[in-house]
Amino acid sequence: MDSNPEEVMGCFLGMAVGDAMGRAVKGLKPEAIRQIFGAIEDYKDTRNIIGKGAKNYRMQGLYGAPTQCALAACDGILKNKKKFIEETANNFRNLSKSGPENYFGAFRNSESYLWKAVDLLDDKPLAEPTPLSSATGLFASLSVPLALFYKNWSKTLASQCFQLAMVFSSHPLEIVGTVLNGFLVTRFLSMEGGELAQKRKDILKEAVEVCFQAEMEYQSSFNVFENEWIIKSKNAFSDTLQGLIAQIEKPEKEVLQWIVKNANGYSNREIRYASQGFVLNLILLALYWILNRENDFSFASILKQGRETEKLGALVGAWTGALQGIQAIPENLKTGLVNGREIRLRGDALFHRRMNKDAKVLVDMELGLTNKEAEEAKRCLSKETRKVLKSIKIDFLEDEEDIVPSKEDRAEWRKFQKEKTKAKRDRRKNLPNDFF
Numbered sequence: 001m002d003s004n005p006e007e008v009m010g011c012f013l014g015m016a017v018g019d020a021m022g023r024a025v026k027g028l029k030p031e032a033i034r035q036i037f038g039a040i041e042d043y044k045d046t047r048n049i050i051g052k053g054a055k056n057y058r059m060q061g062l063y064g065a066p067t068q069c070a071l072a073a074c075d076g077i078l079k080n081k082k083k084f085i086e087e088t089a090n091n092f093r094n095l096s097k098s099g100p101e102n103y104f105g106a107f108r109n110s111e112s113y114l115w116k117a118v119d120l121l122d123d124k125p126l127a128e129p130t131p132l133s134s135a136t137g138l139f140a141s142l143s144v145p146l147a148l149f150y151k152n153w154s155k156t157l158a159s160q161c162f163q164l165a166m167v168f169s170s171h172p173l174e175i176v177g178t179v180l181n182g183f184l185v186t187r188f189l190s191m192e193g194g195e196l197a198q199k200r201k202d203i204l205k206e207a208v209e210v211c212f213q214a215e216m217e218y219q220s221s222f223n224v225f226e227n228e229w230i231i232k233s234k235n236a237f238s239d240t241l242q243g244l245i246a247q248i249e250k251p252e253k254e255v256l257q258w259i260v261k262n263a264n265g266y267s268n269r270e271i272r273y274a275s276q277g278f279v280l281n282l283i284l285l286a287l288y289w290i291l292n293r294e295n296d297f298s299f300a301s302i303l304k305q306g307r308e309t310e311k312l313g314a315l316v317g318a319w320t321g322a323l324q325g326i327q328a329i330p331e332n333l334k335t336g337l338v339n340g341r342e343i344r345l346r347g348d349a350l351f352h353r354r355m356n357k358d359a360k361v362l363v364d365m366e367l368g369l370t371n372k373e374a375e376e377a378k379r380c381l382s383k384e385t386r387k388v389l390k391s392i393k394i395d396f397l398e399d400e401e402d403i404v405p406s407k408e409d410r411a412e413w414r415k416f417q418k419e420k421t422k423a424k425r426d427r428r429k430n431l432p433n434d435f436f
Contacts, residue, residue, distance in 0.1 A: 003151045003190065004351075005347075006326045007321070007324075008189070008351040009325075010325040010326035010327070011144065011321040011322035012321070012347035014318055015314050016314075016337060017329060017337055018315070018316055018318070019066050019314040019317065020062055020337055021309075022040075022299075022311070022312055022314070023064045023108075023309070023310045024043060025037065026058075026308065027054070027306075028309075033304055036049055040309075042336065043060045043061040043336050045060045056102075056110075057376065057380055059369075059373040061338045062338040062373060063338070065107055065114060066310060066314035068108065068366060069139060069142055070142065071346065071362060072091035073091075073164065074350060075091055075346075075362045076089075078149075084164075085126055088164060094362075095107060096115065099367060099370050100375075101374070102374075103370055105370075106370045109138075111138060113132065113136055116132055117132050117134065117139075120132055121167070129167075129222060130168060130169060132168070132170065133170050134169045135174045135278060135279045136278065137277065137279035137308070139178055141314050141315075141318075142161070142164050142165060142178055143179065143181045144182070145346075146164070146182055147182040147186045148347070149350050149353060151186060157186070158179055158182070158183070161179045162178075162179055164178070171233070173266065175218060176211050176237045177237065179211070180211055183206075184207065184287070184319060185319065187206065187207075188323045192323070196291060196293070201245055201248065204245045207287075208238050208241045208245075211237035215234055215238055232265070236280055240280060241284075247288075252288075256274045259281050259285055262281075262284075263280050266280055273306075274305065275307040275308055275312060277308045282312060285305070286312055286319070289316060290320065293320075297320055297324065297328045299317065302316055339365065339369060342360055342365060345359045
């Protein structure tokens, strides 16, 4: 079935919607999300939880870095499809040049791999792979606009997804994951949502072959096998997807445990949760969810997993939009999305394969949004909030290591442990027992 404008726009808008919904709760643990927000059915306001559950202010309804990366690739291929890599790299450079304090240029993301990858763009020819080996899943969204531009899977599209990914990471999982995301977008564009249940194993078998071909291309293109974790990852996606075929009909809890166990076989750091920031488990979690989903545009059941909700939201939002089209996105999510008009214009432009003349300049648009968020953050950080920020010892975030006192200070260490135990006990008093 040929794709139509509603599906292409639905995919691009759905990516931004899922990103923005997940961004509000990014980094939070599942129990914190339940206690603070309940179900994530819309865009959440983070003003009242700064210092108590979130470290930084995030504008309600504003998307983050996954969509910004996709926008950079979108404007790159629309400007010049033959030199889209050069144009995309220029967009990344320009987005990084200026921005408010505590931001990396106009990017609304603090992930070090992002600024490191952009900094390296000036140190090597774009045809050469970057020496940076990130596998956090941040760059997987780069393939979404390429897939929407071509709409059908082909060797050309696979090659372009591969080439663009290796500009920003040399890790096989990040590259193959980006290729896989492009394939899945085209695959979901070509089918009806009601077909998923019958065709999910066929989709996984096709995805295995796509990943295997990308892995073979990687092994013939790179000479980075000195790293033992890179060596172990060379067939990780194809082997993992093959395993998912056998797991797809099992209960969620059992499958998520398998995803964690599988990811630990390929990661150089411990993976304890399926929603941690590692591309292999993130894409597997999103794929398992969409192949077992209800036929509506609700992400509450996956965003409740917490942690890397921004990336998860972008993945499942793009896939759901491709399946159901823009008409399936609830009106409150369309109207509440900051900059939704520009996202729609670019979705329409990708369908017609030419930039809309009414679209704003990417850098000016994103810098304006980031500056606005920074100004809102200053206003919401009142004197009272600043006092709370200083007094908070334990929060609901995953990365608590930064606030742990030294064990050499025995009094502070004992105090920290007591406060941590008390905080956990208080948080869990009224929580249900159906999460893990």
